[in-house]
Amino acid sequence: MTDQNIVTACLIIIGDEILSGRTQDSNLAYLAKWLNGQKIQLAAARVVPDIEDEIILAVNECRRKFTYVFTTGGIGPTHDDITAESIARAFSLPIEISADAADRLAARVGRENMTPARLRMARVPQGAVLIDNPVSAAPGFQIGNVFVMAGVPAVMQAMLDTLGGKLAGGSEMLSRTIHVYAGESLIADTLEAAQNDYAGLQIGSYPFYLKDKYGANLVLRARNLKLLEAATAGLKARLGEIGVEAIDGDVSAGGG
Amino acid sequence: MTDQNIVTACLIIIGDEILSGRTQDSNLAYLAKWLNGQKIQLAAARVVPDIEDEIILAVNECRRKFTYVFTTGGIGPTHDDITAESIARAFSLPIEISADAADRLAARVGRENMTPARLRMARVPQGAVLIDNPVSAAPGFQIGNVFVMAGVPAVMQAMLDTLGGKLAGGSEMLSRTIHVYAGESLIADTLEAAQNDYAGLQIGSYPFYLKDKYGANLVLRARNLKLLEAATAGLKARLGEIGVEAIDGDVSAGGG
Numbered sequence: 097m098t099d100q101n102i103v104t105a106c107l108i109i110i111g112d113e114i115l116s117g118r119t120q121d122s123n124l125a126y127l128a129k130w131l132n133g134q135k136i137q138l139a140a141a142r143v144v145p146d147i148e149d150e151i152i153l154a155v156n157e158c159r160r161k162f163t164y165v166f167t168t169g170g171i172g173p174t175h176d177d178i179t180a181e182s183i184a185r186a187f188s189l190p191i192e193i194s195a196d197a198a199d200r201l202a203a204r205v206g207r208e209n210m211t212p213a214r215l216r217m218a219r220v221p222q223g224a225v226l227i228d229n230p231v232s233a234a235p236g237f238q239i240g241n242v243f244v245m246a247g248v249p250a251v252m253q254a255m256l257d258t259l260g261g262k263l264a265g266g267s268e269m270l271s272r273t274i275h276v277y278a279g280e281s282l283i284a285d286t287l288e289a290a291q292n293d294y295a296g297l298q299i300g301s302y303p304f305y306l307k308d309k310y311g312a313n314l315v316l317r318a319r320n321l322k323l324l325e326a327a328t329a330g331l332k333a334r335l336g337e338i339g340v341e342a343i344d345g346d347v348s349a350g351g352g
Numbered sequence: 353m354t355d356q357n358i359v360t361a362c363l364i365i366i367g368d369e370i371l372s373g374r375t376q377d378s379n380l381a382y383l384a385k386w387l388n389g390q391k392i393q394l395a396a397a398r399v400v401p402d403i404e405d406e407i408i409l410a411v412n413e414c415r416r417k418f419t420y421v422f423t424t425g426g427i428g429p430t431h432d433d434i435t436a437e438s439i440a441r442a443f444s445l446p447i448e449i450s451a452d453a454a455d456r457l458a459a460r461v462g463r464e465n466m467t468p469a470r471l472r473m474a475r476v477p478q479g480a481v482l483i484d485n486p487v488s489a490a491p492g493f494q495i496g497n498v499f500v501m502a503g504v505p506a507v508m509q510a511m512l513d514t515l516g517g518k519l520a521g522g523s524e525m526l527s528r529t530i531h532v533y534a535g536e537s538l539i540a541d542t543l544e545a546a547q548n549d550y551a552g553l554q555i556g557s558y559p560f561y562l563k564d565k566y567g568a569n570l571v572l573r574a575r576n577l578k579l580l581e582a583a584t585a586g587l588k589a590r591l592g593e594i595g596v597e598a599i600d601g602d603v604s605a606g607g608g
Contacts, residue, residue, distance in 0.1 A: 112556055115394045116525075117384030118571065119558070121377075124399070128373030138371045140406070141399035143380070146556070150396070173537045174557040175544035205537075213540035248559070269372075281429045281461075284469035288431035300368055300402070301430040302375070303504070315374065 102319075103266035104139040105131055106162040108154050110169040110179055111247055112146045123168045123252050130256050135265025136164065146170060151182035159186075159242055164263065169247030171236065173213040180237075183244055184221035194220045197235050204233035228258040267319045272328045273346040276335060277311040279303075286338055287314065290331040296320060297327045304347055313346050358575075359522035360395040361387055362418040364410050366425040366435055367503055368402045379424045379508050386512050391521025392420060402426060407438035415442075415498055420519065425503030427492065429469040436493075439500055440477035450476045453491050460489035484514040523575045528584045529602040532591060533567040535559075542594055543570065546587040552576060553583045560603055569602050 107127055113119040121143070128138040139162060144150045151170075158165045170179030184191040197218035202210050217234040220226070227236035227245065231254045236245040245255045276283060280303050291299045300315040316331065318324040332342040363383055369375040377399070384394040395418060400406045407426075414421045426435030440447040453474035458466050473490040476482070483492035483499065487510045492501040501511045532539060536559050547555045556571040572587065574580040588598040 112554070112573075113558055113571070114380070115384060115397065116388070116527075116571075116573075117381040117394070120381045124370070125373040125376045128371055132373070138373070139401060141371065143397035145395060146554075172557070172559065174540045175547060176554070176556050211537055211540075213537040216540070217537075271372075281467055281469040281473075284430045284467075284472070291431060298368070298402075298432070300432050301428070302369055303428065315369070315372075317368075317372075 101266040103136045103164075103264065104162045105136050105164040105166060106139060106158040107141040108151075108158060108165060108167045109141065109143040109247075110146065110151055110167055111143075112176070114143050114169075115145055122249050123247070126249065126253060127166060127168075127256070130260075132269060134260070134263055135268045136263060137266075137269055146176050146178060148178055148182045148185065151179065152186040155183060155186040155242060159240060163241065165242045167242065167244050168252055171217065171234065171244060171246055173216050173234075177216070179244060180219050180221070183239060183242060186242075187221055187239055189221040189223065189239070191219050192222050193218050194224070194226065194235075194237075197226055197237075200226075200229075200233050200235060227255050230254045230258070269317055269319055270321055270324050271315055271317045272324055273313055273315050274328065274332065274342045274344055275304075275311055275313045275347045276340050276342055277309050278340045279310045280312050283312065283335065283338070283340060286334045286340075287331075290327065290334050293330055294318070294323055294327045296323060299327075299331070306347060311347060314342075357522040359392045359420075359520065360418045361392050361420040361422060362395060362414040363397040364407075364414060364421060364423045365397065365399045365503075366402065366407055366423055367399075368432075370399050370425075371401055378505050379503070382505065382509060383422060383424075383512070386516075388525060390516070390519055391524040392519060393522075393525055402432050402434060404434055404438045404441065407435065408442040411439060411442040411498060415496060419497065421498045423498065423500050424508055427473065427490065427500060427502055429472050429490075433472070435500060436475050436477070439495060439498060443477055443495055443498075445477040445479065445495070447475050448478050449474050450480070450482065450491075450493075453482055453493075456482075456485075456489050456491060483511050486510045486514070525573055525575055526577055526580050527571055527573045528580055529569055529571050530584065530588065530598045530600055531560075531567055531569045531603045532596050532598055533565050534596045535566045536568050539568065539591065539594070539596060542590050542596075543587075546583065546590050549586055550574070550579055550583045552579060555587070562603060567603060570598075 144154045170177045220237045221239045224237040224239040231251045245252045298317045302313045335342045400410045426433045476493045477495045480493040480495040487507045501508045554573045558569045591598045
C-alpha cells in the first residue's frame with residue numbers, strides 16, 4: 097500500500113546541559129513538527145552526554161535503524177564541543193577543515209579574526225556537505241544520512257529552514273483531534289473498539305483536568321485521509337452511544 | 353577515590369505524543385535535578401513510541417547499562433497505555449492485578465466504579481513494588497532497578513517525592529557557574545587550559561546573546577568540593593589574564 101510508505105528519523109540530542117537539567121530542550125518538539133511537514137516521522141530520540149564513545153555508539157546504532165538521523169548540540173568553538181570529531185569517528189572518516197566553512201566564518205568575523213578556536217567550527221568529516229547557518233555563519237553538516245545541527249534553538253531552526261523540501265519523505269501522517277469531558281476510564285473500551293475498527297489507525301488518549309473538569313484529548317492518526325475521516329466519524333458515533341459528546345479540536349493542557 | 357563513586361540513571365520517555373511534537377516533555381529536566389539531589393547522575397535518556405517491542409528493547413538495554421532506569425508515560429487506563437505489560441515482558445514476568453493497587457483505586461473512585469478499564473491501572477509485573485501516587489491514586493511501580501512512573505508532570509513529581517531518600521546514591525556532582533561577556537571563540541583556549549589543570553573537572557560553555565551582548569555561562573562540575581573551588585578560582589584567574597571579567601552566577605538565556 098502506497099500510504100504505508102513510512103520514512104523515519106531519529107534525533108540525537110548531544111549535551112551534558114540537557115542531562116543535568118540546566119537547559120530545557122525544545123528542539124525535539126520543533127523538529128518533530130517540522131519533520132511531519134516533510135512527510136518524515138520522528139520515530140525515536142536519545143539524549144547523550146558530551147562523551148565521544150557515547151555519541152559514536154548512538155550515531156552508529158541510529159543511522160542503521162532510521163532513514164535519517166539528526167543531531168543537535170556540540171558544534172561550537174569550545175573544548176566541550178566534540179560532535180564533529182565524534183561523527184567523523186563514527187563514520188571512520190578523517191576530520192578536516194572545510195575551506196568553504198572557513199570562508200563563511202571569515203566573511204562573518206573578518207579574516208584577521210580567524211583564530212584557531214573559530215577554525216574549530218570549520219572542521220567536518222571528509223566529504224561532508226555543509227548545512228547553511230543564516231544566523232551565526234558556523235555551518236552544520238550532512239554526512240551519509242546524518243544531519244548535524246547546532247543546539248541553540250534559533251540556529252537549529254534556521255538550519256532546518258534551509259533543508260526544507262530537500263529530504264525525500266514518505267506518506268504523511270495525518271491527524272484529527274477531538275476532545276471529551278469524561279474520564280479516560282469511562283471511554284477506554286470505546287476507544288479500543290474504535291481503533292480496532294480500522295487497520296492503520298492509531299488513537300492516542302491524553303487526559304486533562306481543566307476548570308474542575310476531567311477530560312481527554314483524543315488524537316486519531318492515519319496516513320490515509322479517507323480512513324482517518326471515517327474513523328473520526330466512527331469514534332464520534334461510538335462515543336455518542338455511551339452518552340459522551342465529542343467536540344472537535346484540542347483542549348490544551350499539560351499531560352502525557 | 354571515594355569521590356568518584358558515580359551512580360547513574362537513565363530516563364525512558366514513553367509516548368507517541370512526545371515524538372509527534374504534540375506534547376513538550378518537561379519531565380527530563382525535572383528528574384535530572386531531582387536525581388542530582390539524590391546524588392544520582394542522569395547519564396542518558398531515550399524517547400520511544402507506544403510500541404511494545406521498542407519499549408522492551410530500550411528497557412532491557414538501559415537496565416543493564418545504568419544503576420537505575422526511570423520510565424514516564426503509558427500507565428493510564430486506555431488501550432494506548434502499554435507500559436506495564438511491556439515492562440513485564442522485558443523482565444519475562446507475568447502481569448497480574450495488584451490487590452493493593454486495586455484497593456487504592458477503589459478507595460479513590462468507589463468500589464462500585466471499579467470498571468475493567470480502571471482495573472487496568474492496577475496491573476503490575478509479578479513481584480513489583482508499588483510507587484505511591486498522592487495525586488490521582490493509580491500507582492507506579494518498581495521492578496528490579498526500573499521505576500515506572502506516570503507521564504503527567506504533576507503526578508510524576510508527586511511519585512518522585514515519595515521516592516526521595518530511598519535510592520542509594522553516590523558522590524554528588526557539584527557545580528559552580530560564572531559568566532562572561534565575551535564570545536566563546538575568544539575564551540575557548542583558556543577554558544581548555546583551565547579544564548586540563550584538574551583531573552575530574554568538567555567545564556561546559558553555554559553561549560548566550562542578551563541585551564545586544566555576546567557572552568557565555570561557564571559551568572564547572574566536579575565531585576570534590578575543594579577541587580571545584582580551586583578550579584573556579586583558577587579559571588577566573590586565567591580569564592583575568594586575557595582581560596575577561598568573570599562574574600559569579602548564571603545569566604539565563606536559551607541555548608545548548
